[in-house]
Amino acid sequence: MTETAVRGRTSYGPGELARFLEVERRQFDYALAVGIVPGPDRHSRRQRRWTHRCAVRLRRTAPEIRACLPPAPELEHLGAVRSAELLADRLGHDVDPCVLPELALLGHVPRAGYYRGRPLYDRRAVDVVDGDLVTAAALTGRLVMGEEAARYLGIRAADLDHLVRAGRLVPATKVRSRYQRRRSAPAVALYRIGDLDELTTDDRIDWPAVRDTPRGRPSVLASLPTAD
Known part of the structure; x- marks a missing residue:
């Protein structure tokens, strides 16, 4: 494949760029993962692609790229x-x-x-x-923030806070909010849907009573002991 043969192309997906560089797809994936090949320079809502200009620049260094790559079966x-x-x-x-x-x-x-x-x-x-x-x-495995987790369980945000405080629900991970500094530790808790589903089977919790508690009334879960 020559530069002339693809002159009409304006951008490349991963598979297309791998073929243009004459490497196997898994070699290309490896090169991208370890930084031998730079990430896409063209982004849209649903796709990440490389521009033709970037692809041609990489093509000129293809021999050096291939020399850095392990054989495909090893990847x-x-x-x-x-x-x-x-x-x-x-x-x-x-x-x-x-x-x-x-x-x-x-x-x-x-x-x-x-x-x-x-x-x-x-x-x-x-x-x-x-x-x-x-x-x-x-x-x-879908991850949701606290407000959506409470809606999924059919409870109030305050009820969810008590479940977390008592250790009955543990965040799957935490991420930074757009308002946090980069050096700050991630503060936004995300909860796994699978964990929420499992929690609903906990017969130690009176779910009807929790869900029937009106706004402004103390949570039934307030009596749960705080986790160590």
């Missing part, structure tokens, strides 16, 4: 974003990268190490995991 582990792209290509629909931690939690796609503090996933498992499992993991 068995990928990050969440690349794994999600492979799943999307195979299944024919968008896959959110947040589905990978859930698939790992459920034992369908094992973690295979870390790179710069971020988990890597077993490429072989990503290639064969069933589409129905991916769909289910996308539901149970």
Whole structure:
């Protein structure tokens, strides 16, 4: 493939750029993950692509890029974003990268190490995991903020606060809000839908009483002991 042959193209997706650079897709994914190839320089609402100008610049250094890459069979582990792209290509629909931690939690796609503090996933498992499992993991692994978590449970925000205080509900992770400084620790708690579903089966909680408590009245959950 020559520069002339693709002169009419204005941008490239990952697979297209891999072919343009004459490397296999998993080699390209590796190069992108470790910084040998720069990230996309063209962004839209649903796609991340490389401009033709960027692709041509990379093409001129393709021999040096290929020299830095391990053989394709050795590249068995990928990050969440690349794994999600492979799943999307195979299944024919968008896959959110947040589905990978859930698939790992459920034992369908094992973690295979870390790179710069971020988990890597077993490429072989990503290639064969069933589409129905991916769909289910996308539901149970969805992360929501506290207000949405309370609505999902059908309770008030104050009730949710008591569940968290008592250790009955633990955030799956925390992220920074747009108002926080970069150096500040993440402060916005996110809750996993699967954990919320499991919580609703806790027979130690009188859910009808909690949900029937009107606004302005003390929460039934206020008597829960505070977690250590």
